[in-house]
Amino acid sequence: xxxxxxxKTIAELKQIIEEQTLSRKNETAKVITVSSGTCGQARGSLxxxxxxxxxxxxxxxxxxxxxxxxxCHGFCEAEPNVIIYPDRIFxxxxxxxxxxxxxxxxIQGGKIIEKLLYKDPQTGQKAVKEDEIPFYKKQKRIVLGxxxxxxxxxxxxxxxxxxxxxxxxxxxxxxxxxxxxxxKESGLRGRGGAGFPTGVKWEATxxxxxxxxxxxxxxxxxxxxxxxxxxxxxxxxFRVIEGMMIGxxxxxxRESYIYVRDEYPLAVRHVTLAIDQLxxxxxxxxxxxxxxxxxxxxxxxxxxxxxxxxxTALIASIEGRVGEPRQRPPFPSIKGxxxxxxxxxxxxxxxxxxxxxxxxxDWFARTGTNGSKGTKIFSLVGKINNTGLVEVxxxxxxxxxxxxxxxxxxxxxxxxxxxTGGPSGGCLPASLLxxxxxxxxxxGAGSIMGSGGMIVMDEKTCMVDVAMYFLNFLRDESCGKxxxxxxxxxxxxxxVKDISEGKGKKGDLELLEELALATKExxxxxxGQTAANPVLSTLKYFxxxxxxxxxxxxxxxxxxxxxxxxxxxxxxxxxxxxxKKACPNQAIQGTLKDIHLIDQSKCIKCGACLEAxxxxxxxxxxxxAILVE
Amino acid sequence: MNGIEVKAEEGWTVLDTAKxxxxxxxxxxxxxxxxxxxxxxxxxxxxxxxxxxxxxxSCTYPAEQGLVIHTDTKRVIQxxxxxxxxxxxxxxxxxxxxxxxxxxxxxxxRFKIRNEECILCGLCVRMCEEQMDGKAIGFQNRGYxxxxxxxxxxxxxxxxxxxxxxxxxxxxxxxxxxxxxxxAICNACLTMDPTCLDYYDELQCWMYDAGRCGxxxxxxK
Numbered sequence: 001x002x003x004x005x006x007x008k009t010i011a012e013l014k015q016i017i018e019e020q021t022l023s024r025k026n027e028t029a030k031v032i033t034v035s036s037g038t039c040g041q042a043r044g045s046l047x048x049x050x051x052x053x054x055x056x057x058x059x060x061x062x063x064x065x066x067x068x069x070x071x072c073h074g075f076c077e078a079e080p081n082v083i084i085y086p087d088r089i090f091x092x093x094x095x096x097x098x099x100x101x102x103x104x105x106x107i108q109g110g111k112i113i114e115k116l117l118y119k120d121p122q123t124g125q126k127a128v129k130e131d132e133i134p135f136y137k138k139q140k141r142i143v144l145g146x147x148x149x150x151x152x153x154x155x156x157x158x159x160x161x162x163x164x165x166x167x168x169x170x171x172x173x174x175x176x177x178x179x180x181x182x183x184k185e186s187g188l189r190g191r192g193g194a195g196f197p198t199g200v201k202w203e204a205t206x207x208x209x210x211x212x213x214x215x216x217x218x219x220x221x222x223x224x225x226x227x228x229x230x231x232x233x234x235x236x237x238f239r240v241i242e243g244m245m246i247g248x249x250x251x252x253x254r255e256s257y258i259y260v261r262d263e264y265p266l267a268v269r270h271v272t273l274a275i276d277q278l279x280x281x282x283x284x285x286x287x288x289x290x291x292x293x294x295x296x297x298x299x300x301x302x303x304x305x306x307x308x309x310x311x312t313a314l315i316a317s318i319e320g321r322v323g324e325p326r327q328r329p330p331f332p333s334i335k336g337x338x339x340x341x342x343x344x345x346x347x348x349x350x351x352x353x354x355x356x357x358x359x360x361x362d363w364f365a366r367t368g369t370n371g372s373k374g375t376k377i378f379s380l381v382g383k384i385n386n387t388g389l390v391e392v393x394x395x396x397x398x399x400x401x402x403x404x405x406x407x408x409x410x411x412x413x414x415x416x417x418x419x420t421g422g423p424s425g426g427c428l429p430a431s432l433l434x435x436x437x438x439x440x441x442x443x444g445a446g447s448i449m450g451s452g453g454m455i456v457m458d459e460k461t462c463m464v465d466v467a468m469y470f471l472n473f474l475r476d477e478s479c480g481k482x483x484x485x486x487x488x489x490x491x492x493x494x495x496v497k498d499i500s501e502g503k504g505k506k507g508d509l510e511l512l513e514e515l516a517l518a519t520k521e522x523x524x525x526x527x528g529q530t531a532a533n534p535v536l537s538t539l540k541y542f543x544x545x546x547x548x549x550x551x552x553x554x555x556x557x558x559x560x561x562x563x564x565x566x567x568x569x570x571x572x573x574x575x576x577x578x579x580k581k582a583c584p585n586q587a588i589q590g591t592l593k594d595i596h597l598i599d600q601s602k603c604i605k606c607g608a609c610l611e612a613x614x615x616x617x618x619x620x621x622x623x624x625a626i627l628v629e
Numbered sequence: 630m631n632g633i634e635v636k637a638e639e640g641w642t643v644l645d646t647a648k649x650x651x652x653x654x655x656x657x658x659x660x661x662x663x664x665x666x667x668x669x670x671x672x673x674x675x676x677x678x679x680x681x682x683x684x685x686x687s688c689t690y691p692a693e694q695g696l697v698i699h700t701d702t703k704r705v706i707q708x709x710x711x712x713x714x715x716x717x718x719x720x721x722x723x724x725x726x727x728x729x730x731x732x733x734x735x736x737x738x739r740f741k742i743r744n745e746e747c748i749l750c751g752l753c754v755r756m757c758e759e760q761m762d763g764k765a766i767g768f769q770n771r772g773y774x775x776x777x778x779x780x781x782x783x784x785x786x787x788x789x790x791x792x793x794x795x796x797x798x799x800x801x802x803x804x805x806x807x808x809x810x811x812x813a814i815c816n817a818c819l820t821m822d823p824t825c826l827d828y829y830d831e832l833q834c835w836m837y838d839a840g841r842c843g844x845x846x847x848x849x850k
Contacts, residue, residue, distance in 0.1 A: 307770065322768070327667060327689040415812035480768070482749060484670045484708075487715040490773040491740050509741055520713035521684045521704060522670045 004155060006282040007240055010168055010289045020160035029066045030107055030309040030544065031085040034147060037234045038266050039095030039227070041291035044095070045080040049101030059103055068157075069331035071147045071270075074389040075135050083130050085147060090130045092163045106151060107627035111260075121385050136387075140367065140375050140404050143351045143390045147235035151220030152270045157548065158238040159225040164283070166354035168294055170246045171291055174357070179250040180206060183353070185361035187373030192218055192309075192346030193421065193450040194526070195372070195439040201343055205251045205331040208341035213515035215256040216337065218314060222261065222306035226453035229347035233267035236351070237274040244358060245295055250341050254294045260316055261302035272298060306477035311344045324479045325525035332516060346451070348377055368394035372438035377450070378420075380406050382456040383413065392437075393443050393476020399433040402456060410436075413523040414567055415457040417541070421450025423470045423477075424530035426537025427463065446537040448530065463542040464549050468496045470534035485528030488519030501562040504550035513539065554622045561605040565621045570595050572617035630700040636716050637692035644672055644687040647700065654700055655709070655729065657716075657799050659688045659703035663759050667750045670712045671729070675699045681707035695706055710735050720746045721813050724800040731816050738813040749775055761793045 001347070007013050017616065034050060036045040049069060056065050057450040060192050071082060078092035084106060091102065096117060105111045117126045118133050127133045130148075150157040170179055170558065184199025186582040205213060217240060232240060246538045260268050275297050278284040280597045300318045307313050308323040314335050317323040336342025352374060364374045372394040378401065380390050385407030392401060398418060402408065409415050417427040426447035428435065435441055442449050475489035495512050497505055516532035523529050539546060548554045568579075568588075575593040585604045590596030598609070598618075610618045630647060637646040642665060647654050653739060657669035667689040667755070674687045676698050710733055716726050720738040726748070729735075749768070754777060757763040765788035769776050779785040795801060 022654055054837070083643065325700055327686065329691060329693065416699070475773045478772040480771045480773075481666070481668050481751075483668060483712060483715055486749070486772060486775065487719065491715065494741065507739075518708050518715075522673055522708040522712060524670075524686065524689075555713065 002225050005448045006280065007289065008174060008282065010291070012165065012423075013201070013283075013289060014168060016156075017162065017165060019368045019548055021162055021173070023433065024160040027066075027085075027276040029064055029070050031066045033068045033073075033083045033085065035071075035073035035079055035081050035083075035148075036069050036229055037147075038264070039076045040074060040079045040081075041081045041266070041606060045222060047081045047096045048094050048099060050083075052102070059108065061103065061107065064614035065103070065107055068151055070150060070402065071152045072144075072389065073148055074141070074144055074231070074391070075386065076388040077134070077135075077386050078094055078388075088129045088131070089394045090118060090127065090133060090629040091284075094120050100515040110303065132166065134407065135388065135390075135405055136282060138396070138400060139391050140393050142355055142367075142375055142387060143232065143239075143348060144235070144377060144391045146239065147231065150236060150238075152235050152237055153273050155274070155281060158236075161179065162358075163238055163354075164562065167245055167359040169243050170249050170268045170357055171289075171293070173508055174536075176206065176252065177240075179357065180227065180247060180359045182211075183250070185359075186356045187362040187368070187571075188349065188352055188356060188364065189372060189439065190346055191348035191352070191451070192311055193448065195253035195449060198345060198349055199358070201333055201345070202247065202250055204331070205253075205341045205343040208334050210341050212255075212338075212340045213251055213253040214337045214340055214342040215244055216243055216314070216318070216342060217258040217347055218309065218311070218344055219258055219260040219264070219267065219347050220302050220309035220314060220346070221264075221451060222304075222309045222344075222477070223451050224449050225381050225455050226379050226422055228379055228389055230264050230267050232347050232351050232377075233264065234270050235528050237267075237271045238278075239279065239298065239354060240347055241271075241274060241351045246353050246357055247343060247350065248295050249293065251341075253343070254296070256295070256297045257300050257318055257337070258297060259300045259302065259308075259318060262304060263302075263309075265536050268299065268301060273342050275299070278521045297537075304480075306473075307479045307525075307527055312525060313525070315342065322479075324528075325480055327524060343422055346453075364408045368447060369438045370497050371440050376437070376452055378454045380451045380454050380456065381407050382419075382454075382578055383458040383461070384456040394438045395436045396438050396567055397434050398428065398585070399454055401454070402433070406456065409456065409458050413424070414461065415456070416459050416461055417457045417463065419447075419454065419455040419457065419534075421448035422453045422531070423473050424448055424451070424526065424533055425450045426533045427457070427541060428537070429465065429541040431541075446540055447533065460557050460559065462500075462555055462557035463538045464496060464500045464555070464559075465559050467535050467538045468493065471496055471531075474527065474531045478531070479525075482523050482525075484522035484530055485525075485531060486520050487529050489530070491515055492519070492532075493583065496535065498547060500550045500555075500560045501553070502553045502560075506550070508550060509539065509543070509546055518591065556622065558620055563621055563622060564605050566609060567619055568596050568598055569617045569619055574615055574617070576614070578614060579609035579618060580614045582608040631700055634694075641692045641694070642688055643674060643685075643690045643692055644690050645700055647687060647698075652700055655733070656688060657725070657729075657748070658743045658746070658752055660752060663752065663755040665689045666755065668750050669716070669748065671703055671709060673712075675702045675705050679694055683733055683814075684722055703832065706733070709733060714738055716748045717813065720748050720800040721749075722746070723800040726844055727815050736814060736816055742813055747777065749777065750799065751777075752799065753777060756793045757788075757798045761789070761791050763771075763787050763789060763791065763793075766794065767790075780817075786830055 032050055080094045081092045083090050140182050146161055147159050180202045188198045189195040283298055302308050305323045308317045310325045311332055313323040313325045332342045368374050375391050375393050377391045381387055390405050393457050415430055417429050419427045435629040437448050471493035475493050478485045478489055480486045492515055495508055516535050520529055520532040549555050573595045583602050586604050587599045588596050635650055654672050656672045658666050667686040672687045673684045675682050678697055691715050712733045717738050721742055754767055756767050765785040766779055778820050780849040
């Protein structure tokens with residue numbers, strides 16, 4: 001990597017971008033791009049990288065083969081994966097042992113290694129190139145796409161994909177009002193979850209009185225199961241920063257903050273490196289490129305509170321106060337950080353800005369629906385074949401995402417529900433699979449878009465358990481100020497927990513609904529106001545499951561442990577003792593060749609006996625009626 | 630506000646405006662000498678109209694030009710009742726909260742009682758910090774684990790034993806001295822039948838402090 005020298009004028013910047021884009025176009029070396037975001041690293045990409053380096057060296061190919069370590073490519077199920085350019089060959093699920101073969105057979109020998117190719121779990125068809133893979137086909141990766149091309153720690157690589165051309169355009173060709181007008185016309189809405197029109201927010205901040213204004217990037221991403229922002233910050237931090245700089249120009253802010261949650265060390269590292277390089281290059285600081293414009297970025301780290309994703313709590317956190325939301329009005333665009341006008345947007349929102357400036361509002365507005373323009377990144381997780389980050393145009397249906405892109409449910413199990421929007425969202429059943437995804441349609445169905453979490457559930461997921469999980473999360477994360485949220489989530493959790501343990505009683509569901517409504521109506525901030533959604537949506541679409549738990553003491557999905565009884569089927573038992581040996585609590589009695597018996601008082605319902613039995617002689621009974629013993 | 634055109638001064642909250650015009654909005658965590666906090670959610674009012682109408686705490690919401698406010702809609706009353714029910718479940722021995730229950734028709738308490746003698750309204754914290762300049766106590770943790778204590782739960786060197794926190798606490802002031810309720814909700818003051826009028830020409834306690842002696846509630850059934 002070349003040492004970054006200070007760029008002194010816009011003309012110099014234009015030239016260096018030109019040089020870099022050209023040199024990428026004329027790249028003659030073969031490039032092995034390794035997906036190495038946090039998820040890739042968790043799956044062993046670092047060892048694969050080491051092995052590849054060794055193999056390249058062993059064959060003396062350092063000049064002819066380039067290794068590019070990038071952020072997340074999005075297809076987490078396939079990681080550790082590589083894409084080999086210029087042929088765009090995609091190899092998945094690599095181990096260090098594969099490295100030598102890749103270098104010798106593919107790089108040198110020009111041959112495809114069949115066993116490393118992606119194979120469709122439904123059709124069995126193999127894909128050679130990245131764009132042949134069904135997972136990628138229906139996506140429109142305008143935000144995540146560049147992750148594949150850039151080393152996130154290199155400013156020069158960002159230049160090589162045309163980076164910072166938008167900033168130049170914003171500095172030279174557009175006035176601040178024109179920038180805001182472009183963003184307004186594009187129809188971009190906040191990607192953090194609330195979906196507020198971004199251009200309108202910028203305009204309000206610009207119009208606010210005051211010389212000192214701030215721009216903040218909300219990288220708290222607290223939703224469990226959501227990691228879109230992490231991948232953007234890890235894989236393409238310069239894009240986010242460019243967006244913030246354009247925002248600063250439009251609003252008149254000279255200082256900004258990127259608030260990253262502490263649980264994202266790689267993102268923090270890459271953003272820090274990016275800011276450092278930009279300082280060295282003279283693109284951050286005072287009098288940037290001799291335009292008289294100042295702009296600087298500070299990094300603020302979270303400390304483990306979901307509530308700090310709420311804008312006023314986030315601002316309090318940056319100010320060093322307790323992360324508690326406050327009443328709005330006044331909104332941050334009028335009185336925000338340090339009581340100055342502040343424009344706070346989500347990571348993905350900022351990442352869209354350079355594209356909108358570069359390609360124009362009309363280009364952006366061509367994608368999506370009437371009310372929701374552009375694309376959205378979703379983290380498709382749970383019971384799905386193709387786990388990963390999917391970026392799709394708004395308006396695509398749930399069915400397309402789950403089946404065409406996601407590859408359907410593993411083990412051919414039946415789809416039951418998809419949870420969108422994290423703890424503020426709701427579960428949508430199979431009857432809504434044809435729902436086109438946009439802000440309004442999801443809210444209308446009882447869920448929300450949220451930051452983009454999408455958790456797929458199958459027939460073995462218990463909806464009471466899901467509601468309990470989210471309520472437990474919310475009662476822990478509530479800041480605790482409003483009694484409606486603090487006690488509301490706690491009491492809702494208590495009721496649902498009792499239901500899951502078979503202690504539910506008549507009137508519980510009505511009480512739950514009443515409490516949910518009160519929590520929603522009376523709470524001050526978004527956390528409390530949406531805390532009821534997981535409960536209300538599961539009750540709306542899966543009330544029968546709750547009723548089964550309460551009135552029949554039965555968990556239809558077989559999840560709630562208190563409601564499962566493991567019994568030995570006498571006719572099938574051979575007395576082989578396998579279950580007795582597998583039991584961690586010595587709950588099974590029986591001698592060799594005799595029918596065994598499970599002591600219910602000792603059984604911890606781990607299911608080890610069922611796994612161990614070779615004769616299908618153990619059954620996990622979901623009690624149908626209240627047993628009279 | 631409630632169909633009447635009202636004028637507020639710059640810097641007033643909706644609650645300030647209501648009080649000025651004599652409209653009664655119940656509060657618990659609000660106190661004139663302390664900054665508003667918005668924890669108890671009793672002072673909720675409905676603002677806006679139609680689909681966009683929502684509930685906000687009037688003690689923290691600033692009076693704005695053109696704001697439409699309703700103080701006692703069905704939504705408000707239902708929410709208020711649930712807040713009282715929740716408060717009772719964590720501080721059942723507080724007479725202030727029991728009286729609120731009687732006043733607003735809360736006759737059931739459907740949650741498991743978890744007596745913490747505290748509704749985390751924060752009055753004590755603000756009293757100590759703002760009026761007594763002590764800053765000896767504060768909130769700890771968040772969510773269901775939230776509580777009020779001294780830093781690290783150790784004996785405070787800042788505390789001057791002024792008693793301000795005890796004075797202002799709605800949960801521990803006015804312990805009910807009336808009949809020992811058999812259920813979580815007493816509601817005895819709801820069915821008050823003052824016996825003092827048999828002997829005197831006027832009420833001896835003006836009902837606001839009612840039940841302190843417990844006589845009228847005890848003797849008549």
